[in-house]
Amino acid sequence: xxxxxxxxxxxxxxxxxxxxxxxxxxxxxxxxxxxxxxxxxxxxxxxxxxxxxxxxxxxxxxxxxxxxxxxxxxxxxxxxxxxxxxxxxxxxxxxxxxxxxxxxxxxxxxxxxxxxxxxxxxxxxxxxxxxxxxxxxxxxxxxxxxxxxxxxxxxxxxxxxxxxxxxxxxxxxxxxxxxxxxxxxxxxxxxxxxxxxxxxxxxxxxxxxxxxxxxxxxxxxxxxxxxxxxxxxxxxxxxxxxxxxxxxxxxxxxxxxxxxxxxxxxxxxxxxxxxxxxxxxxxxxxxxxxxxxx
Amino acid sequence: xxxxxxxxxxxxxxxxxxxxxxxxxxxxxxxxxxxxxxxxxxxxxxxxxxxxxxxxxxxxxxxxxxxxxxxxxxxxxxxxxxxxxxxxxxxxxxxxxxxxxxxxxxxxxxxxxxxxxxxxxxxxxxxxxxxxxxxxxxxxxxxxxxxxxxxxxxxxxxxxxxxxxxxxxxxxxxxxxxxxxxxxxxxxxxxxxxxxxxxxxxxxxxxxxxxxxxxxxxxxxxxxxxxxxxxxxxxxxxxxxxxxxxxxxxxxxxxxxxxxxxxxxxxxxxxxxxxxxxxxxxxxxxxxxxxxxxxxxxxxxxxxxxxxxxxxxxxxxxxxxxxxxxxxxxxxxxxxxxxxxxxxxxxxxxxxxxxxxxxxxxxxxxxxxxxxxxxxxx
Numbered sequence: 001x002x003x004x005x006x007x008x009x010x011x012x013x014x015x016x017x018x019x020x021x022x023x024x025x026x027x028x029x030x031x032x033x034x035x036x037x038x039x040x041x042x043x044x045x046x047x048x049x050x051x052x053x054x055x056x057x058x059x060x061x062x063x064x065x066x067x068x069x070x071x072x073x074x075x076x077x078x079x080x081x082x083x084x085x086x087x088x089x090x091x092x093x094x095x096x097x098x099x100x101x102x103x104x105x106x107x108x109x110x111x112x113x114x115x116x117x118x119x120x121x122x123x124x125x126x127x128x129x130x131x132x133x134x135x136x137x138x139x140x141x142x143x144x145x146x147x148x149x150x151x152x153x154x155x156x157x158x159x160x161x162x163x164x165x166x167x168x169x170x171x172x173x174x175x176x177x178x179x180x181x182x183x184x185x186x187x188x189x190x191x192x193x194x195x196x197x198x199x200x201x202x203x204x205x206x207x208x209x210x211x212x213x214x215x216x217x218x219x220x221x222x223x224x225x226x227x228x229x230x231x232x233x234x235x236x237x238x239x240x241x242x243x244x245x246x247x248x249x250x251x252x253x254x255x256x257x258x259x260x261x262x263x264x265x266x267x268x269x270x271x272x273x274x275x276x277x278x279x280x281x282x283x284x285x286x287x288x289x290x291x292x293x294x
Numbered sequence: 295x296x297x298x299x300x301x302x303x304x305x306x307x308x309x310x311x312x313x314x315x316x317x318x319x320x321x322x323x324x325x326x327x328x329x330x331x332x333x334x335x336x337x338x339x340x341x342x343x344x345x346x347x348x349x350x351x352x353x354x355x356x357x358x359x360x361x362x363x364x365x366x367x368x369x370x371x372x373x374x375x376x377x378x379x380x381x382x383x384x385x386x387x388x389x390x391x392x393x394x395x396x397x398x399x400x401x402x403x404x405x406x407x408x409x410x411x412x413x414x415x416x417x418x419x420x421x422x423x424x425x426x427x428x429x430x431x432x433x434x435x436x437x438x439x440x441x442x443x444x445x446x447x448x449x450x451x452x453x454x455x456x457x458x459x460x461x462x463x464x465x466x467x468x469x470x471x472x473x474x475x476x477x478x479x480x481x482x483x484x485x486x487x488x489x490x491x492x493x494x495x496x497x498x499x500x501x502x503x504x505x506x507x508x509x510x511x512x513x514x515x516x517x518x519x520x521x522x523x524x525x526x527x528x529x530x531x532x533x534x535x536x537x538x539x540x541x542x543x544x545x546x547x548x549x550x551x552x553x554x555x556x557x558x559x560x561x562x563x564x565x566x567x568x569x570x571x572x573x574x575x576x577x578x579x580x581x582x583x584x585x586x587x588x589x590x591x592x593x594x595x596x597x598x599x600x601x602x603x604x605x606x607x608x609x610x611x612x613x614x615x616x617x618x619x620x621x622x623x624x625x626x627x628x629x630x631x632x633x634x635x636x637x638x639x640x641x642x643x644x645x646x647x648x649x650x651x652x653x654x655x656x657x658x659x660x661x662x663x664x665x666x667x668x669x670x671x672x
Contacts, residue, residue: 117322130637146321148355156355159393176636194321195353226389 038065039098040198040230041086046095047254048081055081056092057254068224068231070241072276073251079234080202082251086232087121087200088112100198117145119198120191124206126183128175134161134186135171141193157193164189165219181212188219199223201233205240213237217244238276238285243292250276262289305363316348319356340372347378357383357390365394425633432629436559439551454557455564462523462558463565467572470518474573477510478502478580486588495589499599502581507604507612511573513660515566516619520652524627527558528648531631532641540632550632559624566620567613574612607672615663619656626652 041063048055055078063069071079084090085097088104097104102115121127128137139157142148148156161171164185175183184204191199204220205213217240223229235241241248242262249259252272258265266277266286276282305315317323344364352360367374379387409417443450485501531554534540543550578600585591630648634640 131639142321142355146355147325148321152355152359156358159354159358159390162393162396174636195355226385 039063040065040100041232042098043082043086044096046082046085046092046097048078048085048090048092054254056095058095059251059255061249061256061259063230063232065230066224066228067246068220068244069233070245070248071232071234071251072236072241072248074272074275077251077272078254079251083200083202083232083234087119088116117141117194118196119200120194120196121200122184122187122191122202122204124202126175126187128183128187128190130175133172133174134166134178134189137175137186138189138193141190145194157189160189160192161186163192163223165215181208181215184208184212184216185219192223195227197230199229199231201231201235203234203236205235205237213239216240220244238281239288241276242285242289262286312343312345314345314348315360316350318351319349319360320351320353321355323351324356324359342367342372342374344374344376345378346376346380346383349379349383352380352383352386354386354390357386358394360387361390361394365391428633429626429629432632433625435551436555436625436628439549439556440559443552443556449552450560451553451557454553455561458558458561459565461526462519462562463569466519466522466565466569469522470515470569470573471576473518474506474511474514474577475580477514478506478577478582479584481505481510481577482581482584483588486584490589495585495591496595496599497603498581498585498589498591499596500603502578502585503600503604504608506577506581507574507609509612509660511577512570512612512615512619513656515569515573515616516623516656517653519562519566519569519620520623520627520656521649523562524623524652525645525649527624527627528631528634528645529641530554531628532634532644535632535634536637536641555624555628558628559621562620562624563617566623567616570613570616574609611663611667611672615660618659618663622655622659623652626655 039062041061043059043061046056046059059078059082061082071082073079081090085092085104086099088107091105100115100118102111107115128134129140132140135154135157138160139153142153142156143150146153158168158171162168166182166185166189170178170182170186175186178186188201188204201220204216208216220231220233220240221244224231233240233245235245245262247260248262248265250257250265250270250273252270257270258268258273265273268274277286305313364374364376376384376387482498482502485498486495489495489497489501531540534554540550540554543553582593582596585596586593627648630644630651634644
C-alpha cells in the first residue's frame, strides 16, 4: 500500500478531505501516480542568461505528482540553475514557473514562506549548519515553523534521523564529524523535517561508496512509496537513473532535449542523450536493469 | 494564505466510552494546548473506541503525538480501538508505532553533569598551556623557515610577498595616515592648554615629536594592521584549513609555512616600518596644524624646535619597534588560522582571537621596549 503524504499533509488547507482527494493509490503506485496528470511543477518558456551566456532558452517542463523525476545533462547545461529557480533561490529572466500551484514570479512573503514549508531541499554538500548537532539541524525547521514543544521535536528529529538511515549515535554529532554519506543522510533528514510534499535532491549519490549509494536509491523509493512524495533530483548516477527514476529529462543547449523513462530515452538519437547510454558505463547500467527485470 | 490557517487538532469526548479526534494532526495544527496527552487517568480499565473519521490531515508529527497518546491510554490499562481512520493515515500511524517500539530500546545519551568551577579552571589552564606550547612551536617553525629561506634565497616566493606588501601596506596608507593625523591633533590639543599656562608654547614640538615618533605612530600602525591584516590572515588560512586546502598543499609537497606564512611575515616586516614612517609624518603634521591654530606657533618655528628636540635616536627607536610588531601580528594571525577546526563558527572564533591576542602582545612588547630603553638610557 502506498499512502500519499500529499493527501495527509495539511498545508493545502483543511478543506481537502483525504478520502475525497486522490488518496487511494494502489499497488502500481509508481506507474499510476506518474500517469495522473496533476502537475506539481510546471515550467513554461523559461529563459535565463548570465551576461551573454544563455543558460535556458524558452524551456518547458512538467513534473507530475508522486513521481521520481531526474534532471540530467552535461556540465554547464543549466540543471543546477533550473533547480535553484524552482526553489526560489534564483529568478529566471523570463517565463513562468509554477510550483504546487503557486506562481514563483514575485510571490508575496507569506506565499513564499508557506511554499518553502511544503518542500524540502537536500543540497549537494549538505548545507548543514556547522554550529548545530545533527539533531538540532533536523529539529530546526520544526522549531521555527511549529508550536510543538522541545521534547516532542527531539523525538521527531530522532525519527527523521532513523528514517534517513542514520544511526542514533549520529544525532549528537556535529556535521564536521560526519562522513560524506552520513552528511547527505543528515541533510535528507532535515529536508524531511516538515513532511514536505516535494523533495529536491541535488546529486544525492555523488561522492558516495556503492553501498551508500544503493542505500540512497532504496531510501528515495521508500520515501516516495510511504509518503507519496514528489522527488526532483539532479544526478549523474546511471544506476540511480535506471533503478529509481520514473521519468528523466535531458537538458542541453538551453532546452529539454528528451523526456521519458530511461528505456524511452535509450531509443532517442540526440547526441546529448546518447552520451548517457553509449560507452561502457552506460551499457553496464542498462544491462543491470534488464537483468533485474528478468 | 489559506494554507497557513490550519484547523488545529482536537480531541472531543462525547461519550464516556469514546473519543473523537478531529482537525489537522500536523506539525502546524498541533499547538501546545492541543494533545491532551496529559489528561488525568481515566480510572479503571475500560474499552475505548477512538473515532478518527474527522481527522483531516496527519503528518509524521501528528502520527507521533497520536501514537504516544494511544500508548499512554494502553499503559493505563485501557483497550483501545481505533476506528474510521483513513487507510493512508493508518499506515503512517503503524510506521510511527514501529519507530516508537524500536527507539525505546535506544537509550538516549546521558547528558554530562555541569562541570564544577574547579574543573572549568583546570580545563582552561590546560587549554591555555597547550595553546602557548603550540604557539611557541609555531614561532620556532616559522623562524626556522625564515632562516632557511634567507640561506636559500631562491626559495623565497616574491610574488605573494609583493602582493601582501600591497594589500597590507599600500592599501592601508589612507587609514593609517588619517588616524595618526587625528592622533597628532589630539596630542597637541591636549598639550596646548597646559603649555599655555606656563608660556611654554614652543615646547609643543617636543611633546608632539617625541610622543608620536617614539610611541604613538608605531602603536597606532600596529593596532590598525592587527585589525586589518592579522584578521584577514587568520580568516584566510582558517577557511583554507576547513576546506582541506592546507592538507591538499601538504600532499602536493608544498610546505604551507613556505607558501602562506613566510610571504606574510616578510611582507609585514617590510611594510610596517614604512607605514610607521608615514604615520610619523602625518602625526607630526597634525600636531603642527593644531600648534598654529591653538598656540600661534608657526610651521617654521615648530620645525626649528622639532629638529633640536627630537634626536635621530628617538626616531629610530620608534621605527625599530615596527618590525617586532609586524612579526607578532603576522605570526599570531597565521597561527590562529592554522588552529581552525570544524566549520564557519571556528573561523570566526579564531579570527577574533588573532586580533585580540596580537593587540595584547603588541602592547606587552611595547611596555617591554619602554623598560628596556629606560634601562639603556635611550
